[in-house]
Amino acid sequence: MTGYILYSNDVLYRMWENLEDAVREGSNRWEQTYGQSSAALFDHFFSTEEKLATFIQGMHGFGVISSPAVVRAFDLSHFQHLADLGGATGHLAIAACEQYPQLRATVFDLPKVIPLARKNVQQSPARDRIECAAGDFFSDALPPADLYALGRILHDWSEEKIERLLSRIVEALPAGGALLIAERLLDDDLAGPAAAHMQSLNMLICTEGRERTLTQYRQLLERAGFARVEGVRTGQPVDAVLASKHA
16 A cells, blocks of 8 residues: 555645635645646646656555455456456456456556556466556547446546546447446445545545445436446445446
């Protein structure tokens, strides 16, 4: 967890000083804290090679803890090709391919991230079934797959951007395909868990997004064209949601 601790200490801590203004205004604190526009959100995270490596390693730490439980939350043995969009170091694709021997995977992320992903994938015994591809999931063609994954992605963005991304995924999926989502789930009555609420405040401070309940995710997914939506609490830092496209 070294990368996430460093990122929290060097970047997030200062932004949390402005929590009161974030809650009052309902927006992130990049401009107030650092004098930088939040228009290109991940430009802040990726502005230097050192910052990129620290942030990605932070996400990798959470992924190593959570991804094995996420890919076991549902039976994915009937899928043939997973495309992990915004897959970072490939931890979810690696966990999936190591769990399911029939599965191939593509780690899809921004060009700056791909060298880190390739380096990490090469350490997996499933490396021959995992490729890495550069692109922006908002604008570039998505890799062909019958199972897409979004790990800690949807909580970054506004509902307008989420709906645009989900529509692109539905369009790219074959009939019977599915989307695997890894996010913290709030309770439907919003009474907890406390860690999910704290993470939601963190998203308010540094992104355009927030955490959601399974019901809220189901509403987003069904509006986009998904049919069956299931959720599983993993007991790890993120939970799992599987949304299937009509057969």
